[in-house]
Amino acid sequence: MSWVSLSRMLKDRGGNFAMTTALLLPITIGVGGMAVDLTNVMQEKSNLQSVADAATLAAASKMSQDDISANEAKSVVENYLLGQYLAQMRQSGVTEQEIALAKAELLKNTSVEATVTATGGSSKAFDVKMTTTHSVPLNPLTRLIGPDSIPVTISSVAASAREGNALSMYLVLDRSGSMAWDTTTVNPVKPTKTESYQEQVNSTCYDWRGRAYSCTTTVTKTRDVPNYVIKIEALKAAATMMFGELQKASAPDTTGTALREEAAKKLIRIGAVSYTHETQDEQKPAWGTTAAAKYVSDLPSVPTGGTDASGALAVGFADLISTNTTEATQHKAKGNPSFARFMVLMTDGEMTGNSSSWNRGIDDKVRTACANAKKDNITIFTVAFMAPDKGKDLLKACATNIDNYYESNDMAALVTAFGDIGRKAAKTATRLTN
Template sequence: MRQALLARFAKDRAGNFGIMAAAILPVLLAVGGVAVDLTNVMEQKNKLQALADGATLAAAATMADKGTMTAAEAQTLAKSFVLGPMKADIRNSGLPTAEQDAAIAKLEQDTSALAIISTTSNTAASYEVSMRSGYDVPLSGLTALLGFTTMRVAVESKSASGREGNALSMYLALDESGSMAWDTTTVDAVNPTKQETYDCSNNWKPKTCTRTVTNYLSKMLSLKTAAAVMFAELKKADPNSELIRVGADSYDDKTKAEQSIQWGTGSVQTYVNNLPAVPDGGTDASGAMTNAYNALKAANTTEKTAHDSKKNTTFERFIVLMTDGEMTGNSSSWNQTLDTKVRTQCQTAKTDGIKIYTIAFMAPANGKSLLEYCSSGAGYYYEPNNMTALVESFGEIARKAARTGTRLTN
C-alpha cells in the first residue's frame, strides 16, 4: 500500500507550475531590473560624455578667445562645466545625504582636466584641453538581487583651438548720423541716473524744473565701446603690428575725412574715439564705401606692397559697414536711389574678392535689408539690438577675421 502511494505521488504533476514559477520569479525580476538599469546607465554615460565634450570645447574656445587664460584656469573651467550638472543630479536623486556626499566626493576625485598651451610664434598659438570623468550609477533593488548595486561609467574628451595670425587689411565704414546720438536700451552702469530739465510752466508763468531720469548709453558711445573690443581682439592676434592693417571712414549725409589704412590699430582707434559724441545729419554711406573699395581693390597695389614688405605672402581684405539707419541722404526719408547705389558698390567690392561684414545696429527695415544684401553671407551679417550685442558683434568679427577656431578632436 505504502509503495503504491509513493508511486502515485511521484507521477502526480498537479502544482508543478506554481512551484516552478515561485522558483523562477526572482530570476525574472532580476533580469527585468537589469534591462531597466542598463538603459539608465547608457543614458547617464551619454549625458556625461556630452558634458565632457561641452566642457573641453568651452575651455579651449575661451582660451583662444581671451588669449590670456592660464592652463590652470582652463582646467578649472572644464571641471566646473561637468561637476555642476552632475552634482545637481546627485542632490536630486533621493539618496540619503551621506550617500550623496560620498557620490559627489567620488565624482570629484574621478574628474580631471588637462590644458596645454603651445605658442608657435608671436602671432600664433594652439590650445588643447582634455578631460576624463567617471561615475558610479546606482542600480535598482531588482538588479541588486543579482549582487550589483552600482555600475561604473567612464568617458574621455579632447578639444583643440588655435589663434592663428592671419594677414589682413580691413576698412571700417561707420555711421555718425544724427540718430547715433539717440539712446540705446542699456543703462550707464557708472551713472545710472541723470538730471533732466523740462518746462513746468503754470498759469502762463514760464518755469523750468528738473527731474531725475534713467541715464541710457548713446548709440555713439556704444559704437566706440564695441570698436575698442574689436581693436583689442585684433591686437591680440597681431601684437607686433606685422599682420593687420586697418583704416576707417565715417559718414552722415556727407563723407568725413578718412583715416588711411595703417599697420596695427592705434591710428584707427584714435579716429573712432574722436567721432562726435553728439553727431547730426542724415545718412549716406556711398562715399565711405567708395573710399573703402578704392583702398582695398585688387587693382590698387598699395596693400600688396605693404604686406610684401612684412613677408606676408597672402592677405585677406575686409570691409566692415555699420549703420543704425537707412539711406536718406540729407533728408529724413528713405532714398531708394541712394540705397541702390550702395548695393551696387557692395556687389562690386564682393566681385573683387573683398569680404564684407555688415552691422545693422537697431536699424529700421530698409537699413537691415540693405546691409543683409551687402554682407558676404549669413555669417557676415549682424543685427544687434542693444549695446551688449553690438560689442559681441564687433568682437566676433575680429576673431573671425583673425581666424580663431575650435574643434573637438576625440
C-alpha cells in the first residue's frame, strides 16, 4: 500500500459514528435506568422515613403513658419498623425471599436508643432515637454502569414528656335516667342474662257447661339474652382509667396503686358532682383520686331523672374560680407554687330538665356557665357519650377547644376518652424532634 493510500484511510471518518454508538450505548442505557432508579430510591427513602417516624413516636408515647422500659421501647421500634415496612414491600409485589433478605438487613443495620431523664420533681422526659439503613436494589439497566443497589440511611428522633404538674379538677357527670340504658358492649364477666317474656300458646278451654274448645292462653317463659353493660357502669370504668393515668403522671417510676396514690396526694386535687334535672350532692376537692373514685363508684346503679347540667357546673365553678383561694392555699401548703384547673363535663343526652324535650333555656344556661369558666382560664374537657346532636353541639361549644371535645359511641371509646383526658391534664406530650 502506498503512502498516499494509507494517509487517506487514516483521515477517513466514515465509521466513527458506529464505533462511538457502540461504545456509548451501555452508558446511555444506564443513564436512562438511573433516572428511573433515582425516583424509586427517593420514594423508598420517604416510605422508610414515614415508618421510622411512626415507630419512634409509638415507642416514646408508650414510655410516657405505659411506663415501659428502655429495652421494651427498643422492641416496640424494631417490631413496628419491620411490621409496617415489610408489609409495604408485600403490597408492592416483592417476593418472600426478598422480604426475608430485607428483614435480616434491617435487623442488622438498625440501632435504637431510648433514654429517660428526670426534669424535676415527678417530671420525666423520654427520648427514642433510631437510625437504619436499607439497600434499594437498582434495575438491570443501571447495573450496566454501576452498583447493584444503593444504601438509604434515615434517622428519626421522638420525645415525650410527663410533667406531673399540680392540678385541681372537677368532674361534672350525668346520672340521668338514660344512663341506665344499655351500651353496645357485652359484659365480659357475665355475657348473658335471663329475661322473662310472655308468649301465646294453643290450649284447651272449657265453657260454662264443661265442654272443651280450642283457645290460646298467655304463659310466662324465660330466655337467655346478651347482657350489655349499661352506660353508668361504662362511665365508672372510664373514670377509673382517668384516675389511673393521673396517678401514673404523679409517680411514673413507682409501681403499685397505693404508692402512686400517695404521690398523687401531693399534686392532684379532684372534686366531683353529678346531676339529673337536679344537682346532686357533691364531693368537695380532695387530695389524690380516692375520694372522687368512691363518689363515682357510688353513683346509683339504676339512674333516674331528667338532664340539667347548669347547677352542677355552677358548683364546680364556685370551687375552682380564681377568686376562691381555697385551692391555691391547699397547693401552697404542699409546696406547689402553681397549679392547673380543669373541669370535665360529661352527658349522654341533651338538656331537657324534668321532661323528655330539649329545653333551650337550660341549654343556654350551660353554655353561659362554660363561657364563664373559660374566661377564668379553667380548661374544660367535654365527653358526649352516645348523645344526640343537640347534646353534641352543646359540648362542642363548652370544650376549651376541639381537641378537648370527645364523642364516644361505645364503652371502649368512652374509656379511651377519659384516659386521654387524664394524660392531657397531666401534660403528657409526644412529638418528633428530627
